[in-house]
Amino acid sequence: MELINTPNLLGEKNKHVQKVVSFEKTKVVNIQLQVGENIPEHDSAADVLIIVRSGKVSFEVEGNVVEVTPENVLHMNPKEKHSLTAMEPSDLLVLQITP
Numbered sequence: 001m002e003l004i005n006t007p008n009l010l011g012e013k014n015k016h017v018q019k020v021v022s023f024e025k026t027k028v029v030n031i032q033l034q035v036g037e038n039i040p041e042h043d044s045a046a047d048v049l050i051i052v053r054s055g056k057v058s059f060e061v062e063g064n065v066v067e068v069t070p071e072n073v074l075h076m077n078p079k080e081k082h083s084l085t086a087m088e089p090s091d092l093l094v095l096q097i098t099p
Contacts, residue, residue, distance in 0.1 A: 006030045008054075010089045025098040033057070033086035041083040046096040048082075050074040055090025059083070068092070 002021070009016045009032055016032040017039075027046070031039070033055075041060075050059065050068050057068045061082040068074045076082055078099070 027096040029094040038085040046098045048076040049095040055088040
């Protein structure tokens, strides 16, 4: 067992992206963004799950826009091009799961 801290740094600095842990076929990344901050378009070779812990994030995935909040989870297939913009101060976890 391993308990990993992911402190909220939104009050201390702007955009924060940090690998939390990786093992075998899974990588977990913590992203913290202030309102209006974004991550430009990119893709991943893995399946991706987005879990918003706080805030609201707008994702554009292959031309479709969705809002991700703590009340839902976004799944993206490998190679789907996507970008994201924080609509509120936001803290999210990105799980990349390689098939």
